[in-house]
Amino acid sequence: MAPKKSIRAHKTLAGWLLIAPAFLCFVIFLLIPAVMAVGMSFTSYNGFTQMRFNGLDNYIRLFQDTYFLQSLGNICLYVVMYVPSVIILSFLLAVLLNQAVPGIRVFRVLFYLPCLTSTVASSMVWKWLMNPQGGLLNNILTALGLPACTWLNDSRTAMMSIVIICVWSTLASNIMIYLSALQNVPPAVYESASMDGASKFRQVWQITLPLVAPTTFFVLTMALIGAFQVFDQIYVLTSGGPAHATTVPMYSIYTNAFNESQLGYACAQAMVLFLMILVVTLVQQHFNKESLL
Amino acid sequence: MNRKPAQRRGTALARARKMAAKAFVFFFLCFFAVIFVLPFYWSFLTSIRPDEEIFSSGLRFWPEHITWEHYAKAFQVIPFVQYSFNTLLITVCIIATNLLFCSMAGYAFAKIPFRGSRIVYRVMLFSVMIPSTVLLIPQFLVLVRFPLVGGNDLFGMGGSGFSGNFLGVVLPTAVSVFNILFMRSFFLSLPNELGEAAYIDGAGEGKVFFRIYLPLAKPALATLSVFCFQAGWNSFLWPNVILRSGDFKVLTQGLASFTVNNSVDYGPLMAATVCATIPVLIVFLFAQKYFIEGIAFSGTKS
Numbered sequence: 029m030a031p032k033k034s035i036r037a038h039k040t041l042a043g044w045l046l047i048a049p050a051f052l053c054f055v056i057f058l059l060i061p062a063v064m065a066v067g068m069s070f071t072s073y074n075g076f077t078q079m080r081f082n083g084l085d086n087y088i089r090l091f092q093d094t095y096f097l098q099s100l101g102n103i104c105l106y107v108v109m110y111v112p113s114v115i116i117l118s119f120l121l122a123v124l125l126n127q128a129v130p131g132i133r134v135f136r137v138l139f140y141l142p143c144l145t146s147t148v149a150s151s152m153v154w155k156w157l158m159n160p161q162g163g164l165l166n167n168i169l170t171a172l173g174l175p176a177c178t179w180l181n182d183s184r185t186a187m188m189s190i191v192i193i194c195v196w197s198t199l200a201s202n203i204m205i206y207l208s209a210l211q212n213v214p215p216a217v218y219e220s221a222s223m224d225g226a227s228k229f230r231q232v233w234q235i236t237l238p239l240v241a242p243t244t245f246f247v248l249t250m251a252l253i254g255a256f257q258v259f260d261q262i263y264v265l266t267s268g269g270p271a272h273a274t275t276v277p278m279y280s281i282y283t284n285a286f287n288e289s290q291l292g293y294a295c296a297q298a299m300v301l302f303l304m305i306l307v308v309t310l311v312q313q314h315f316n317k318e319s320l321l
Numbered sequence: 322m323n324r325k326p327a328q329r330r331g332t333a334l335a336r337a338r339k340m341a342a343k344a345f346v347f348f349f350l351c352f353f354a355v356i357f358v359l360p361f362y363w364s365f366l367t368s369i370r371p372d373e374e375i376f377s378s379g380l381r382f383w384p385e386h387i388t389w390e391h392y393a394k395a396f397q398v399i400p401f402v403q404y405s406f407n408t409l410l411i412t413v414c415i416i417a418t419n420l421l422f423c424s425m426a427g428y429a430f431a432k433i434p435f436r437g438s439r440i441v442y443r444v445m446l447f448s449v450m451i452p453s454t455v456l457l458i459p460q461f462l463v464l465v466r467f468p469l470v471g472g473n474d475l476f477g478m479g480g481s482g483f484s485g486n487f488l489g490v491v492l493p494t495a496v497s498v499f500n501i502l503f504m505r506s507f508f509l510s511l512p513n514e515l516g517e518a519a520y521i522d523g524a525g526e527g528k529v530f531f532r533i534y535l536p537l538a539k540p541a542l543a544t545l546s547v548f549c550f551q552a553g554w555n556s557f558l559w560p561n562v563i564l565r566s567g568d569f570k571v572l573t574q575g576l577a578s579f580t581v582n583n584s585v586d587y588g589p590l591m592a593a594t595v596c597a598t599i600p601v602l603i604v605f606l607f608a609q610k611y612f613i614e615g616i617a618f619s620g621t622k623s
Contacts, residue, residue: 036436042526043435049418050426053496054445061459062451068459075462121353127346137609138354141361144601146555148573149594153364156587162376164363171380196356228342257454260557264577278454285458286562295458302455309450 069295086296099275107255109191114251118199122206123232143200147260154193155265180266183273190274193261202247209243245316256305277301368592375588391588399575408572411490412553416546418495427504428530445498461562464489485567490560500545507541544611554601572597
């Protein structure tokens with residue numbers, strides 16, 4: 029009995045020693061900040077003076093702040109355009125990349141390139157491509173006989189342009205996740221289907237799609253959570269403009285906290301964004317369970 | 322065995338249809354490959370074109386004159402070498418801490434049945450759901466008000482803490498929960514018997530981990546370092562928050578400051594973009610396998 033106990037105590041000590049550095053970092057830089065975030069949203073903290081509790085003031089102010097309300101609308105517009113585009117395109121491109129055609133390895137490498145560059149660098153490139161004068165995209169449109177587009181410089185087209193850039197730069201990682209799921213589908217499944225005379229399109233629609241449903245669920249969840257927090261492209265390309273058309277909650281949080289020193293108020297905005305993400309994820313998980321039943 | 326002519330015609334038709342389908346797939350792959358690669362090529366093209374050619378280039382995909390002056394100018398506008406060195410320093414630190422600490426913790430969760438392991442693991446798993454948005458401001462405060470650092474007293478007042486310090490970028494990303502989960506599932510896939518023989522010979526837990534299991538984890542560690550490199554080299558939001566004051570800046574900040582100062586000077590801007598992207602491309606070409614494996618792995622295991 030006694031030696032068994034000492035072995036267990038020994039294991040516990042060893043276990044805690046091994047997780048100690050990671051656990052310490054986790055507590056200081058994740059757990060404590062997460063608790064602080066909730067507390068700070070009820071204060072008027074500005075980074076310099078004493079933290080003062082001001083109840084629900086921040087939350088009341090949120091719903092009178094037209095720019096913040098507009099940013100909530102903008103992010104919904106962004107999510108509605110971005111998420112379906114990413115899911116559909118990444119699935120279709122992964123199906124294409126899973127076919128046995130010559131040079132498929134080269135294609136896989138080329139498709140992965142956008143994922144490698146920083147969002148800042150790729151945003152810079154797209155800023156140039158979308159430049160109204162002399163930009164490549166408008167040159168192509170003109171060559172095709174189509175009217176030039178205003179892209180990022182017009183409040184009506186700015187959000188659409190941001191969506192195009194974000195889809196382009198995040199597609200690759202989702203394609204790779206789908207691709208690995210597709211490679212786990214046994215080829216025998218397709219063989220029996222084509223013997224029964226099912227066309228290639230029907231095979232994709234009726235066999236592949238249901239088989240990779242768990243992957244779709246994973247990609248959808250990650251895309252949703254990521255989409256609600258879009259920031260880099262907007263900071264670099266539009267600064268929330270023109271006419272606040274691309275002001276999103278993350279940008280609003282950043283400027284409120286670090287340009288205007290309203291840390292408490294920005295925390296309250298972050299909590300609202302967090303709740304939005306939570307509700308959407310829960311709803312999505314609920315529907316997923318329904319469809320599985 | 323002789324086949325009937327009708328049957329043979331049927332297989333010929335099937336083969337033709339198969340070829341057509343392959344040609345169709347190939348065409349679409351080429352189309353999308355152009356969409357993915359063209360922006361890179363065009364930015365490189367812009368960076369080597371003389372100023373007067375940049376705006377009048379239309380759809381010419383080959384430069385008439387080649388100049389390297391934009392690169393010289395890009396290096397003047399932002400201290401490129403300095404920023405690259407800063408970014409590299411941060412990236413190397415993040416890789417080192419993540420490799421060591423995350424594999425230690427991942428191993429402990431996978432192979433040592435210790436008291437409290439399950440609850441800590443659950444809490445970490447749950448924390449993955451907290452979006453970085455919520456943590457941004459309190460993390461900033463924790464670092465700025467860190468006791469006894471950057472002129473701060475014991476209560477974190479009086480100084481500037483880690484703001485403007487490269488450790489301010491490294492510390493919050495020194496350990497990632499995703500990487501711990503990643504290493505845990507890797508160590509779970511290794512057999513327990515490996516360590517048991519060593520225990521019988523009297524080796525301690527630390528020795529079993531460092532001498533037996535860690536060397537076997539090389540492929541997972543390679544994948545992890547590639548991921549950390551990509552994340553460290555490309556990160557923008559957090560460095561931009563913690564390094565707002567002071568002279569220590571990273572490459573993405575340098576790139577971002579470019580637009581603010583020179584809104585239409587596309588030649589040097591594209592030159593800077595090309596220079597910032599090349600290191601990642603080089604790492605990618607050497608470690609291609611681990612990039613793809615890492616994504617595939619993290620996708621299916623979560």
